[in-house]
Amino acid sequence: MLLENNIDAVQSDLDEMHPRDRVNALLQFMKFVIPTQKAIELDTRASQKELNEEYIQRLMEIPEENFDKCQDRN
Secondary structure: OHHHHOHHHHHHHHHHOOHHHHHHHHHHHHHHHOOOOOOOOOOOOOOHHHHHHHHHHHHHOOOHHHHHHHHHHO
16 A cells, blocks of 8 residues: 555656666565565485385395305305
């Protein structure tokens, strides 16, 4: 309402401003018109415990005869 009732005065003031000041003023107005978005951070890394459990599970799925082959190499 405040801006709507004074739109002619605001436009006149904007027209009289230097370009840099006009842009800054418009940016300030935008804060009230366009919702600001908050930056979020996602942690997509698995925890060390999860990685260890997955590794152990993969080891458990290897047939025993393959372990014997690994032993023969050493």
